[in-house]
Amino acid sequence: MQFKISKELILQIEELILSKKDQQLEALLNDMHHADIAEILDELDFDEATYIFKILDSEKTAEILLELEDDLRENILSRLSPKEIAEELDELDTDDAADIIAELSTDIKNEVISELIDVEHAKDIVDLLRYDEDTAGGLMGKELVKVNENWNVLTCVKEMRIQAENVSRVHSIYVVDDENRLKGRLSLKDLLTTSTKTPISEVYIPKVDYVRVDTEDVEVARIMQKYDLEAIPVVDELGRLVGRITIDDIVDVIKDEADKDYQLAAGISQDVEADDSILELTKARLPWLVLALLGGFVSVRVLGLFEGAMTEHGNLFFFTPLIAAMAGNVGVQSSAIIVQGLANNTLSGSLFSRLIKEISLxxxxxxxxxxxxxxxxxxxxxxxxxxxxxxxxxxxSVIIIASLIGTFVPLLLNKFGIDPALATGPFITTSNDICGILIYFSIAKLILGF
Amino acid sequence: MQFKISKELILQIEELILSKKDQQLEALLNDMHHADIAEILDELDFDEATYIFKILDSEKTAEILLELEDDLRENILSRLSPKEIAEELDELDTDDAADIIAELSTDIKNEVISELIDVEHAKDIVDLLRYDEDTAGGLMGKELVKVNENWNVLTCVKEMRIQAENVSRVHSIYVVDDENRLKGRLSLKDLLTTSTKTPISEVYIPKVDYVRVDTEDVEVARIMQKYDLEAIPVVDELGRLVGRITIDDIVDVIKDEADKDYQLAAGISQDVEADDSILELTKARLPWLVLALLGGFVSVRVLGLFEGAMTEHGNLFFFTPLIAAMAGNVGVQSSAIIVQGLANNTLSGSLFSRLIKEISLxxxxxxxxxxxxxxxxxxxxxxxxxxxxxxxxxxxSVIIIASLIGTFVPLLLNKFGIDPALATGPFITTSNDICGILIYFSIAKLILGF
Known part of the structure; x- marks a missing residue:
C-alpha cells in the first residue's frame, strides 16, 4: 500500500499538464490520497503545481493545502482570490482553517472571512483566531460531539447523528450542563453497549481530563501522552466546553519540539529544513557561528596569556585542541541528558544529589x-x-568542570524560564573550550612555573 | 486537572505505609489515575513501591506496571510469583502484555504464560511474542473490531457489541472476507448515520491503509503521520487481518526515534536517562569520549608536524582552538540538517544540486x-x-570543507544502510577538528614557508 513517488510518475504528470489533458490528470489524481498529491506538488515547479491545484475540486485541494511545504502553500494562496481561498476553507476543519487564515495578511484575512459561506463555521474560525498558536486554544478545533446531561440516550443518539455529520472523527462524546459547562464524557463503547432508554445522567463518566484554553501546547502534549488520550476537551475560564484537541495535532507538537531541541543542540536557531533557501539557512546558522567565533577570540586571548610557555614548553600548545574538544564533548553530553530529562519530565531528586552524581560520573x-x-x-x-x-x-579537572557546567547551566536557564536547550550546542562547547584551555594552562603554569 | 506530585503527598503516603493504614492508602490511591500512581511509585523507595503494589488490585496495578520506569518494573516483577504476574497480564491489552512478558527470563516467561486464565488472550499474547519488536508485528495488538463482508448491518452491530466488550477503544471497524482477508473498513461515523438494514458489502469503504507484520516501526510511524491515521490494521503475508496498531504506540516510536537522534548528536550511544545509574551513563558516554580522545591524539600529531613554526610564528598556535571549534560547529550544523531531512523524508533534489547549495551556503x-x-x-x-x-x-576553506564533510558523510552512511545519526556529534566534530587544523597549518606553511 505504501506510496512512493517515482520519476516516471512525475514525468507522466508533467506531460499531462503540458498537453493539457485535464481529464486524464484528474482521473489519475483523484485516485490518490491528498497527502500523496501534496508530495507530488512539492516536487513539481510552481506553475505546474498551481495548474494541478486549479483543476482539482476544493474538497480535495483543501486537504492538499494542509500538507504542502510552507513556501509552496504561501505561493499558491497568493494566486487565489479571497473567494477561492474561502472555498478551500469551507471544506476544512475549523482548526486547520484557522491555521491557514493566520498565515494570510490582515487585508486578505478579512476578505476571506467575509467570503465564507457557512456562517457557523466562519464564527468558529474567527473565534479560534483569538488564541495564541502555542496554547490549547491555538491547537483546538470546534468539531466535537456533545450531549446535555439532562437528555436521555435516545435524544442523545438522534442529536449525535446530526452533530456527527460535521465531525470527521468521533473521539469522545462530551456531556455538558445547560450552561455548556463540561460535566463528563460518554465513551463510544458505552454507546455500543448501553440500551437506548437509559438517561444520560446515569451513564456518563463524571471524570474527564481536560485542559484550559491557555494551557501551553507542550503541556497539553505531556498530559495527552501521559494519560494516553486520543482527544482532550478544552474549557474556558468558566469551565465551558469550547473545543477539543486531537492526538494528530499533538503528534506534530511532539515532533516539532523534538526537532527544535535537536536543532538547538546542533547550533541552528530557527526551524529550517535542508530544502529551505540559502538565506533562511544562513539566518538560522550564522548567529551561532558568530557566537562561536567570538568565543574563539577569547580563546586566542587566553592562549596569549601563556605565551611565556612557548619558548621552553612549546609542545603544551599541541594539546590545546585535544583538551578543548574533550571539554566540549563532555559538556554537550551532560547538557543533552539534562535537557532531555527536563523535556520528558524524568528528572527527580535534589540539586545536591545531582551534583554528587555528576562529579562521581x-x-x-x-x-x-x-x-x-x-x-x-x-x-x-x-x-x-x-x-x-x-x-x-x-x-x-576539565572533564569535571565541563560536566558541571553542562549539567547546571541548563538547569539554571530552566529555573529562570529560559529554554534549557539554548545551553546545548555551540554555547556549551564554546564556553567549555575556553574554560578547558584556561584550566589546562593554569595547571601547566603552576607546575612548570613559566 | 493537572496532577503534580507534592512533597507533602509523598510524605503522607510514606506515613500511611509505615503505619500500615492500608484502607486509607487504598482509598487515596484508587481515586488517582494509574499514570499518576506510577509517578508516585517512581519517587518512593523500592520496598514502599512494592508495598503499595501489593495492596492495590490487579486491574489497577496492571496499568501502573506499564507506566513505571524500567528498573522499578523489573524489580517489582522479580518479587511477584508467575501466578501473580499472570493476573496482571490478564488485565492488559495483548500488545502491552506481550511487551512485559518479553522482558522476563525464558523460564519465568513460560510459567507465566501457563498461568494465564483467559485462553484466547494467552494465545494472542504468545502469537505476538513471535514478532521482532521493531516491526509492525511487535507494535500491534490483537484487540480489534471486525465484521464479515457478508453480514448485514444488524448482525454486524450485534457482533460488534460483543467484540467491543474486549476492546478498550474502538478506532475502526475492519471488514474481512470468509478467509479473514482484509477487505476494507466501516467508519464509526457510518455506524452512527447509517440505517441498520443496509448490507455491509454496500456500505464499507474498500480503500483502507494497512501495513504488513514485517513493516519497520519507523515506516509505520511515517505512514500513520502522513495519512493522519489513529489506527492502522496489520496483515500477514497472505493479506489476512492479524492485528492493529494505535497512534499512542506510534507516539512512543516517534519520541524514541527523536530522542535517539538527539542523543547520538550529543555523543550518547545508548538510550539513557539522567536518573540511570552511573555505570549505565558511563557505558553510554565513554565510547564517544574515547573516540574523541583518539582524535585528539591525531590532532597532537598533526600539530607536531608544524613544530617548525613555533620559533618565529608561535602565535599561529593561539588560533588552533578557534579554527577547530569553527570546523566542528559548521560540521555539526550541516550534518544535523541532513540527518533531520533524512528522518523526516524532506530531502529532494540530486546530490549535485546539494553540493552546489552547500558550497554556496x-x-x-x-x-x-x-x-x-x-x-x-x-x-x-x-x-x-x-x-x-x-x-x-x-x-x-575550513568552513567549506567542514560543511561538505558534514553534508556528505551522513548521506553516505544512509546510502550504505547505516544510521546517518552516527555521523553527528563527536564523530563529525573530531574529524572536522583534525581536518581544520591540517588545512590551517598547511595554508600557513604555504604562505610563511617555515
Missing part, C-alpha cells in the same frame, strides 16, 4: 580517559613525563 | 565570518597582518 570517566591519555602521551606521542602529568591532570 | 557564511575574524584579528587581537590573512583564508 565525571571522575569515573575522567580517570579512565586520563589513563588512556597518560599512556598515549608516553608511548604514542613521546612527550616528556612532566607534560604527560600536566595534560593528564588537566584532563580530569 | 558555506561560502556566504565563510565570507561573513572571515570578515569578522579579519577585523577582530587586527583590532582586537593585534596580530600581524600576514597572520590575519592566513587565519582568515584558513577559516573560509
Amino acid at each position: 565525571s571522575l569515573l570517566n575522567g580517570v579512565i580517559l586520563a589513563s588512556i591519555l597518560f599512556l598515549g602521551s608516553h608511548f604514542l606521542l613521546n612527550v616528556e613525563l612532566i607534560i604527560g602529568v600536566i595534560v593528564t591532570s588537566a584532563l580530569i | 558555506s561560502l556566504l557564511n565563510g565570507v561573513i565570518l572571515a570578515s569578522i575574524l579579519f577585523l577582530g584579528s587586527h583590532f582586537l587581537l593585534n596580530v600581524e597582518l600576514i597572520i590575519g590573512v592566513i587565519v582568515t583564508s584558513a577559516l573560509i
Whole structure:
C-alpha cells in the first residue's frame, strides 16, 4: 500500500499538464490520497503545481493545502482570490482553517472571512483566531460531539447523528450542563453497549481530563501522552466546553519540539529544513557561528596569556585542541541528558544529589580517559613525563568542570524560564573550550612555573 | 486537572505505609489515575513501591506496571510469583502484555504464560511474542473490531457489541472476507448515520491503509503521520487481518526515534536517562569520549608536524582552538540538517544540486565570518597582518570543507544502510577538528614557508 513517488510518475504528470489533458490528470489524481498529491506538488515547479491545484475540486485541494511545504502553500494562496481561498476553507476543519487564515495578511484575512459561506463555521474560525498558536486554544478545533446531561440516550443518539455529520472523527462524546459547562464524557463503547432508554445522567463518566484554553501546547502534549488520550476537551475560564484537541495535532507538537531541541543542540536557531533557501539557512546558522567565533577570540586571548610557555614548553600548545574538544564533548553530553530529562519530565531528586552524581560520573570517566591519555602521551606521542602529568591532570579537572557546567547551566536557564536547550550546542562547547584551555594552562603554569 | 506530585503527598503516603493504614492508602490511591500512581511509585523507595503494589488490585496495578520506569518494573516483577504476574497480564491489552512478558527470563516467561486464565488472550499474547519488536508485528495488538463482508448491518452491530466488550477503544471497524482477508473498513461515523438494514458489502469503504507484520516501526510511524491515521490494521503475508496498531504506540516510536537522534548528536550511544545509574551513563558516554580522545591524539600529531613554526610564528598556535571549534560547529550544523531531512523524508533534489547549495551556503557564511575574524584579528587581537590573512583564508576553506564533510558523510552512511545519526556529534566534530587544523597549518606553511 505504501506510496512512493517515482520519476516516471512525475514525468507522466508533467506531460499531462503540458498537453493539457485535464481529464486524464484528474482521473489519475483523484485516485490518490491528498497527502500523496501534496508530495507530488512539492516536487513539481510552481506553475505546474498551481495548474494541478486549479483543476482539482476544493474538497480535495483543501486537504492538499494542509500538507504542502510552507513556501509552496504561501505561493499558491497568493494566486487565489479571497473567494477561492474561502472555498478551500469551507471544506476544512475549523482548526486547520484557522491555521491557514493566520498565515494570510490582515487585508486578505478579512476578505476571506467575509467570503465564507457557512456562517457557523466562519464564527468558529474567527473565534479560534483569538488564541495564541502555542496554547490549547491555538491547537483546538470546534468539531466535537456533545450531549446535555439532562437528555436521555435516545435524544442523545438522534442529536449525535446530526452533530456527527460535521465531525470527521468521533473521539469522545462530551456531556455538558445547560450552561455548556463540561460535566463528563460518554465513551463510544458505552454507546455500543448501553440500551437506548437509559438517561444520560446515569451513564456518563463524571471524570474527564481536560485542559484550559491557555494551557501551553507542550503541556497539553505531556498530559495527552501521559494519560494516553486520543482527544482532550478544552474549557474556558468558566469551565465551558469550547473545543477539543486531537492526538494528530499533538503528534506534530511532539515532533516539532523534538526537532527544535535537536536543532538547538546542533547550533541552528530557527526551524529550517535542508530544502529551505540559502538565506533562511544562513539566518538560522550564522548567529551561532558568530557566537562561536567570538568565543574563539577569547580563546586566542587566553592562549596569549601563556605565551611565556612557548619558548621552553612549546609542545603544551599541541594539546590545546585535544583538551578543548574533550571539554566540549563532555559538556554537550551532560547538557543533552539534562535537557532531555527536563523535556520528558524524568528528572527527580535534589540539586545536591545531582551534583554528587555528576562529579562521581565525571571522575569515573575522567580517570579512565586520563589513563588512556597518560599512556598515549608516553608511548604514542613521546612527550616528556612532566607534560604527560600536566595534560593528564588537566584532563580530569576539565572533564569535571565541563560536566558541571553542562549539567547546571541548563538547569539554571530552566529555573529562570529560559529554554534549557539554548545551553546545548555551540554555547556549551564554546564556553567549555575556553574554560578547558584556561584550566589546562593554569595547571601547566603552576607546575612548570613559566 | 493537572496532577503534580507534592512533597507533602509523598510524605503522607510514606506515613500511611509505615503505619500500615492500608484502607486509607487504598482509598487515596484508587481515586488517582494509574499514570499518576506510577509517578508516585517512581519517587518512593523500592520496598514502599512494592508495598503499595501489593495492596492495590490487579486491574489497577496492571496499568501502573506499564507506566513505571524500567528498573522499578523489573524489580517489582522479580518479587511477584508467575501466578501473580499472570493476573496482571490478564488485565492488559495483548500488545502491552506481550511487551512485559518479553522482558522476563525464558523460564519465568513460560510459567507465566501457563498461568494465564483467559485462553484466547494467552494465545494472542504468545502469537505476538513471535514478532521482532521493531516491526509492525511487535507494535500491534490483537484487540480489534471486525465484521464479515457478508453480514448485514444488524448482525454486524450485534457482533460488534460483543467484540467491543474486549476492546478498550474502538478506532475502526475492519471488514474481512470468509478467509479473514482484509477487505476494507466501516467508519464509526457510518455506524452512527447509517440505517441498520443496509448490507455491509454496500456500505464499507474498500480503500483502507494497512501495513504488513514485517513493516519497520519507523515506516509505520511515517505512514500513520502522513495519512493522519489513529489506527492502522496489520496483515500477514497472505493479506489476512492479524492485528492493529494505535497512534499512542506510534507516539512512543516517534519520541524514541527523536530522542535517539538527539542523543547520538550529543555523543550518547545508548538510550539513557539522567536518573540511570552511573555505570549505565558511563557505558553510554565513554565510547564517544574515547573516540574523541583518539582524535585528539591525531590532532597532537598533526600539530607536531608544524613544530617548525613555533620559533618565529608561535602565535599561529593561539588560533588552533578557534579554527577547530569553527570546523566542528559548521560540521555539526550541516550534518544535523541532513540527518533531520533524512528522518523526516524532506530531502529532494540530486546530490549535485546539494553540493552546489552547500558550497554556496558555506561560502556566504565563510565570507561573513572571515570578515569578522579579519577585523577582530587586527583590532582586537593585534596580530600581524600576514597572520590575519592566513587565519582568515584558513577559516573560509575550513568552513567549506567542514560543511561538505558534514553534508556528505551522513548521506553516505544512509546510502550504505547505516544510521546517518552516527555521523553527528563527536564523530563529525573530531574529524572536522583534525581536518581544520591540517588545512590551517598547511595554508600557513604555504604562505610563511617555515
